[in-house]
Amino acid sequence: MTTTQMAEMIAGTPRGFAPPEALAEARRSLLNWLGVAVGAADHPMVDMALAVADLMGGHEQATVLGRRRRASLLTATLVNGMSSHIFDYDDTFLDTILHPSAPVVPAALAWSEWRSLSGMELLESIVLGIEVAQRVAQVVYPSHYDRGWHITGSVGAFGAAAAAGWLMELEAGRLANALGLAATQPVGLREMFGTHTKPYHPGKAAANGLEAALLAAQGFGSSARAIEAPRGFAHVTSNQPKLQRLTDGWGESWQILHNSYKPFPCGVVIHPIIDGVARLHRERRIEAPDVARLQLRVHPLVLELTGKTEPRDGLEAKFSVYHCAAVALLDGWVGLAQFADQRVTAPDVIDLRARVNVTVDGSIAEDQAHITATLHDGSQVDVWVEHCLGSKDNPMSDDQLESKFQEVTGRVLPPDQTEQLIAAVAGLATAPTVGRMIQLATPPEVQRNG
């Protein structure tokens, strides 16, 4: 299978191709992505990126989400992609660890806004762009990721180029050139995890993908064998690439149906524990003061990746199963508030986390956990998590995605506007343009005093 064949598949995909279930999942992906992008838009690293962009100048073509301003297509794409990855709370293909929306949606959205395209066109371009990014990810995973590539940035540009190129109605030869330009500039080393540069990866990948489509539209040339050639993307960045994944079974089903969403803003490996402990609180009505000991039986990776016993701030707390278990029992949920620095150092959290014990068990799957609370009276309460919330077999419901949306946008948008924005995403398939949705994704003007 070849780059050219993939380009032909993209170019040959007609408007109206996406079945209802793919469109529904595109709406869910968009809602989830929009929430985390709007919610993180006031982060200082966004100010820094905008300062550099403003030094260059540019037309006001597309909206910077969560802010009352616009920027050039490429700047808006870069910044929106970056914002959406800051919380580490975006969507994931569990089989490749690709976070597909962050590098794909901002490119499609900026182009759709600028060209006044319909909501349906945006939704279908998201289905298609995510399809391409995930297929390229499947070609190179796992060796690509194991070597140290942050796959979300390093294959993201393929998806952005495909989505934007399809919206521009590029013919197959030009689409192949766009894929070639995406192939030649992978962004993202895993060494950057824990720094500003990590969220920069999907932002830059999205901008590179959009630029690739724009250059290709001008006639800019590239290799027609960019992915599969001996010195092409797949062989240069992975071992034994599975090239058949490029187009195998194209159109029979859509990858977006396998997309998953994080219920909690931390690594997926802790999710079963949070899910189980929160159920102790909510369903079994266990109160922290009554608990003498909280015993966790978990998959071995949990302690390897998140074994920090005494986290000092929110960032460290994301790598502490002890913190997550304690705060889940105390608060009944783990959201952004539970990773605020002051919550991490709160006396009740510190007190309870000292009573958390963790045992690894090789028979427990990654989406499972066994929780036992021993109360002061000696009695025990058990919870078994068969498939944790947000996993393939237990996806987040629409209601849960909306609750998450309210949580992450809460600092930026007033509640009634959040409700309107949720409704705008729900009705996007029949919206003549994406303008109303984007307008709702910017905060209201601040009232001046006096």
Added chain:
Amino acid sequence: MTTTQMAEMIAGTPRGFAPPEALAEARRSLLNWLGVAVGAADHPMVDMALAVADLMGGHEQATVLGRRRRASLLTATLVNGMSSHIFDYDDTFLDTILHPSAPVVPAALAWSEWRSLSGMELLESIVLGIEVAQRVAQVVYPSHYDRGWHITGSVGAFGAAAAAGWLMELEAGRLANALGLAATQPVGLREMFGTHTKPYHPGKAAANGLEAALLAAQGFGSSARAIEAPRGFAHVTSNQPKLQRLTDGWGESWQILHNSYKPFPCGVVIHPIIDGVARLHRERRIEAPDVARLQLRVHPLVLELTGKTEPRDGLEAKFSVYHCAAVALLDGWVGLAQFADQRVTAPDVIDLRARVNVTVDGSIAEDQAHITATLHDGSQVDVWVEHCLGSKDNPMSDDQLESKFQEVTGRVLPPDQTEQLIAAVAGLATAPTVGRMIQLATPPEVQRNG
């Protein structure tokens, strides 16, 4: 040796550090680079890149060389870096195959122009930027190149970030962040050779490096171990990296002293043959009509890389030792005119190239060739090329570099302006700004008829 140490070396390099011989080589590198950038500025791919940039808009901050216009810092950097690599006629470090000026100089030049920095600051930043790019290249070469990375694009951003960061007087911590941002976005697959995307590589690398320095100046964070970490640049893109090359012997000598310049606009492997055959013409006064047979004994790579016997156009002729030998004898030199399509298909060239015979000989080095012309009267004339022009042991003279400059800029600049530009580069070390040189690198206004 570490990224942080390299950043400390850069930050600790004071103004006025460069010895006279390094400054002299920086002037030669700049002259060579400026010529090929100005000369190729009217290529259609430059129009395409500018069309995409103009769609975005931006301030007029820096000059697009060879054109009567300016663009934003990042756009000018991208386009000038691209132009300078279009002719495949730029400078080379023969031990890493890095073309150092293309990704480094445009970033330093755009920043120097915009900030009205002195000619000396530009020259020193070129010495420093090339130092950093070549050292990173030495860390990862040869496995990096063998895998398929176009090293000029994939390590170029380090040099651009260093040059720009030094001009901005970033402190070591921020310089390390700039190197980190450069590390995380290598540009350039060798699969792109022969397409527009090849010259795009150094242009985008230069722009990425300048953007990295600008972001770092804002406080944008990155890994302090971006190059040497297990999932950092060196281990992800090469085998057994030679990390000691990052800072070993820093300041004892300067890499730019080993820079070399192409006398002929084609791969270096054919250069000894062109050099030798041209000497048959010039020194031995051999005329093509008298020659029955032209016998070449050459290094084995020559036929492997350039064995095309019947090239159909200028691009194919670059991969034909037969064409190059024939045209060198007919015209006494091989420049851009000898790769024009009509010269490649001229009857005298086609006639003579059929009389060229090539024998490979493992005892002949890459910079050597043995040429024997057998005349119709049966007599033979020999030329032995010990070290071809442009090689380490036979560098191009200043006069030869100036002749090349006149050749490449001839289509764009009038002869008197070319002379003034050569003089401006020669006097750059005492120029208060780079403005006059840049003004001379733009074509005069076209006279309107009527």
